[in-house]
Amino acid sequence: MAGPHLTVVPDAQAAPRIADVELYNLSRGPETTAARIRRLQLEARLLAREQVEALGRDLVALADRAAEIAEGGEAYPAGVRELAARMGADLPEKAKSLVALLDRLSPAPVEPRRPLIPPRAR
16 A cells, blocks of 8 residues: 655745845856946945945934933933933934935945847957
8 A cells, every 4th residue: 555645835934035046057058357347336336335324324323312311300420411312313314325325426326237139258
């Protein structure tokens, strides 16, 4: 008597996500040095932008914490409350200036377009 046919189903937790897998287009030739430099520069600009945007979010979070301290009453010394109140008012503006400066000096990079038809080998 044969037992039931069993199939192994991969665990969703153990299976790699699509974003974690690096895909290679085997129909294209190897990446040239110039193309690699452009790709790495684009990636560096994207990472730098993400870091500056994270700094802006952190400044806003610090401003919220400073406002809480400024409104904390007698639990905090008067000088600390005053400084926290000034920081709470100043930090959101600094965050906005930071993001505006980032947008003006280096707009969000757009990946360069690849030609639809690869150039012919010479």
